[in-house]
Amino acid sequence: MRPNFFHHLHPPTIPAEQARWRHTLGAGGTAVFLVLVLLVTGILEMFYYVPNPQEAALSVQRITYHVPYGWLIRNLHYWAAQLLLIFASLHLLRVVFTAAYGPPRRFNYLLGMGLFVLAFLLDFTGYILRWDVEVCWPLVTGTNLLKTIPLIGDFLFRLAVGGENACESALLRFYTWHIFALTLPVVILGVWHAFRVRRDGGIAVPPPALRPNPERISRFELVRREVQAMLIVGAALVVLSVLFPAPIAPAMIGQPVLTEEARAPWFFLWVQQLLKWGDPFVFGVLIPFAILLALILIPYIFPPPAPQDVGRWFPPSNRLAQVVITLIAVFILVLTLVNR
Amino acid sequence: MSTLNRRDFLKLLTGGLLTLSGMLGLGAILRFLSYTPETVRRSQFDLGPADRYPLGSRTLIASIPALLIHDETGFRALSLVCTHLGCTVETAEGGFACPCHGSRFDPSGQVTRGPAGAPLAWLRVEVNEAGNVIIYPEE
Numbered sequence: 001m002r003p004n005f006f007h008h009l010h011p012p013t014i015p016a017e018q019a020r021w022r023h024t025l026g027a028g029g030t031a032v033f034l035v036l037v038l039l040v041t042g043i044l045e046m047f048y049y050v051p052n053p054q055e056a057a058l059s060v061q062r063i064t065y066h067v068p069y070g071w072l073i074r075n076l077h078y079w080a081a082q083l084l085l086i087f088a089s090l091h092l093l094r095v096v097f098t099a100a101y102g103p104p105r106r107f108n109y110l111l112g113m114g115l116f117v118l119a120f121l122l123d124f125t126g127y128i129l130r131w132d133v134e135v136c137w138p139l140v141t142g143t144n145l146l147k148t149i150p151l152i153g154d155f156l157f158r159l160a161v162g163g164e165n166a167c168e169s170a171l172l173r174f175y176t177w178h179i180f181a182l183t184l185p186v187v188i189l190g191v192w193h194a195f196r197v198r199r200d201g202g203i204a205v206p207p208p209a210l211r212p213n214p215e216r217i218s219r220f221e222l223v224r225r226e227v228q229a230m231l232i233v234g235a236a237l238v239v240l241s242v243l244f245p246a247p248i249a250p251a252m253i254g255q256p257v258l259t260e261e262a263r264a265p266w267f268f269l270w271v272q273q274l275l276k277w278g279d280p281f282v283f284g285v286l287i288p289f290a291i292l293l294a295l296i297l298i299p300y301i302f303p304p305p306a307p308q309d310v311g312r313w314f315p316p317s318n319r320l321a322q323v324v325i326t327l328i329a330v331f332i333l334v335l336t337l338v339n340r
Numbered sequence: 341m342s343t344l345n346r347r348d349f350l351k352l353l354t355g356g357l358l359t360l361s362g363m364l365g366l367g368a369i370l371r372f373l374s375y376t377p378e379t380v381r382r383s384q385f386d387l388g389p390a391d392r393y394p395l396g397s398r399t400l401i402a403s404i405p406a407l408l409i410h411d412e413t414g415f416r417a418l419s420l421v422c423t424h425l426g427c428t429v430e431t432a433e434g435g436f437a438c439p440c441h442g443s444r445f446d447p448s449g450q451v452t453r454g455p456a457g458a459p460l461a462w463l464r465v466e467v468n469e470a471g472n473v474i475i476y477p478e479e
Binding site for chain 1 (some may be wrong): 370373374375376377424425426427430439440441442454455457
């Protein structure tokens with residue numbers, strides 16, 4: 001049989017270390033599965049969702065309360081999106097903590113960071129598509145943040161909003177970004193990312209001579225483990241979807257309602273907390289971008305990990321990178337928890 | 341001085357032309373996306389006859405949004421758009437509070453607690469010949 005992309009990702013045998021849960025956490029593979037769930041449920045939602053400010057929230061209500069199994073499709077989409085951010089973050093932490101980003105994997109690390117940013121943008125645009133009373137202030141603050149950027153701010157705002165008032169005219173833009181202009185890059189970068197994993201020698205493990213365990217597993221065993229993970233994650237998604245429905249609120253029509261407290265979506269609560277401290281450009285744009293830049297540059301500014309450390313948890317030769325990413329993670333977690 | 345042979349020259353030319361047309365295309369796409377429809381951005385709001393707003397009244401005009409105050413000095417209007425990131429402030433104890441990042445303003449619009457850096461804006465209000473209250477949010 002002619003080798004295809006599936007065979008590229010699943011060679012006849014791979015080192016057993018590369019497919020251990022305790023080594024990979026299964027995080028990257030789980031993220032791929034969640035993206036597949038998101039694509040399927042997202043396409044199904046498109047059959048009923050109406051990207052029009054007057055009807056959007058009502059069409060979400062229709063999906064949730066009237067369409068047969070619409071609630072399940074929507075809740076699966078919601079939970080897969082939230083879990084994607086968590087598993088993508090775990091994947092990033094795993095890659096740094098096991099020193100897996102060194103040459104020749106630096107380029108693939110960049111592809112991964114691109115996917116990471118796209119996942120957050122997709123989650124935010126998807127959240128806005130609810131177009132109910134809870135999303136107006138996060139939308140206003142998020143798009144007004146663009147305006148604070150010197151020189152190109154107004155241009156970016158127009159690119160994102162397509163009008164003067166975000167809560168009136170941003171819906172069609174956010175829809176197009178969400179459905180197509182962000183999703184297509186995710187698919188392309190995602191396939192490229194998976195291709196590069198194999199091209200770079202598979203999941204990072206110590207070189208053969210330094211490997212404590214020479215055991216290899218077959219393609220069939222690898223696929224068996226992947227299917228097992230998909231079943232577990234799929235079951236978890238169904239349980240979450242049944243027990244905890246995705247948030248929904250009354251439609252936003254005309255003027256935004258007055259609220260005592262407006263909350264950002266959970267994954268941007270840390271930015272909202274930062275913004276409470278002062279100047280929007282410094283706290284809402286510069287600091288988050290500095291954090292992103294620090295993450296992106298990890299493979300470039302820190303010395304490459306020693307060969308025997310590649311693929312080991314918390315090895316000594318990349319301590320500095322571990323400390324930096326831990327500080328960033330703790331900073332974001334604390335801000336998120338403080339913002340209540 | 342190194343010489344540029346014909347093959348290298350053509351390569352350079354092809355690369356340059358491709359880059360140029362790519363940049364032009366990208367510029368066109370960005371211009372395409374930056375279009376903003378000519379909105380009927382209202383520069384004045386007619387709030388109807390002045391006698392609807394008796395002396396001592398404070399009326400929330402949600403469509404601006406602004407607070408129309410009628411006191412001994414006449415009509416005044418305070419913008420309710422938070423100067424930090426544009427959420428609408430709420431009336432709260434001791435003035436106004438922003439729901440988004442917790443800025444506080446006193447009844448005259450001055451900042452009493454950050455993160456907002458500028459006071460709420462006072463808007464121009466007029467009563468025209470017909471006796472209607474007009475607010476000019478742009479000025």
